[in-house]
Amino acid sequence: MNRHAVAAPLARLRSGRLTDEEFDSVYRDPWREVSARFWTPVRVASLAAIWLTEGGAKTVLDVGSGVGKLCIIGASLTPARFVGIEHRHSLITAARTAARQLNVHRRTSFLHAQASLPRMRGYSAIYVFNPFAENLYSHLAHLDDHVELTEKRYWRDVSLVEQTLRCLPRGGRIVTYHGYGGRIPDNMDLRREQPIGTDTLRLWVKADRPPTGAYLETDGGVVHVPSARGCSARVLQFGSNLR
Numbered sequence: 001m002n003r004h005a006v007a008a009p010l011a012r013l014r015s016g017r018l019t020d021e022e023f024d025s026v027y028r029d030p031w032r033e034v035s036a037r038f039w040t041p042v043r044v045a046s047l048a049a050i051w052l053t054e055g056g057a058k059t060v061l062d063v064g065s066g067v068g069k070l071c072i073i074g075a076s077l078t079p080a081r082f083v084g085i086e087h088r089h090s091l092i093t094a095a096r097t098a099a100r101q102l103n104v105h106r107r108t109s110f111l112h113a114q115a116s117l118p119r120m121r122g123y124s125a126i127y128v129f130n131p132f133a134e135n136l137y138s139h140l141a142h143l144d145d146h147v148e149l150t151e152k153r154y155w156r157d158v159s160l161v162e163q164t165l166r167c168l169p170r171g172g173r174i175v176t177y178h179g180y181g182g183r184i185p186d187n188m189d190l191r192r193e194q195p196i197g198t199d200t201l202r203l204w205v206k207a208d209r210p211p212t213g214a215y216l217e218t219d220g221g222v223v224h225v226p227s228a229r230g231c232s233a234r235v236l237q238f239g240s241n242l243r
């Protein structure tokens with residue numbers, strides 16, 4: 001797309017009038033046809049991007065970035081840089097191509113990798129759209145069969161995000177859409193909550209106090225559970241070099 005072709009959808013995005021169908025036309029099938037199920041809707045991504053960056057975060061991490069919809073919309077609407085980690089190479093290619101076409105490739109990067117502690121460390125703003133749930137789906141509902149998908153992996157990946165959250169700095173934030181299946185330490189405050197799209201968008205911000213338990217996002221809402229584990233020394237070191 002040339003500069004003029006990008007200007008029109010960008011103006012519609014900024015005014016909140018861009019539809020998912022219009023945005024998704026930047027992708028090819030099969031990624032376009034699975035959008036409603038797997039990718040964050042435009043309206044949700046726009047609000048999430050604002051919540052993630054309104055505290056001044058310079059870089060936002062999307063854990064399991066898919067075709068890059070959240071990152072591309074975030075980079076289009078805010079001054080922040082958006083980084084996506086994604087374990088499917090074909091989705092990384094789709095995300096990079098779309099970012100280039102929409103002229104946000106200088107403020108987005110897409111890392112072909114599995115989510116891991118070293119790769120999630122150091123961010124003060126993180127987005128999760130239930131990235132690991134696919135591990136629990138029947139194989140007919142999988143995006144493809146190119147990655148390992150098991151219940152064991154589900155719990156391992158959920159635990160990695162839990163550890164990352166325990167080590168976020170004061171003011172660090174996470175925005176969840178459809179939750180992520182794990183605990184949110186109760187020294188993170190639920191600052192905003194809005195039913196939107198097919199679920200609820202929530203903003204959690206780390207306060208300056210130790211945790212005494214944790215929150216769980218369930219289909220029925222948020223519940224509090226006592227006694228979250230503390231942050232191990234090994235994990236604590238990842239809190240440095242904030243982006």
Ligand SMILES: C[S@@+](CC[C@H](N)C(=O)[O-])C[C@H]1O[C@@H](n2cnc3c(N)ncnc32)[C@H](O)[C@@H]1O
Nearest residue numbers: 038039040064065066069086087114115129131
């Ligand atoms: C529900 S989609 C969300 C995509 C994107 N965040 C969005 O909001 O549009 C979850 C994505 O996470 C990816 N994913 C799942 N587990 C992952 C892992 N352990 N490491 C990297 N990517 C993962 C999947 O391949 C899928 O693209």
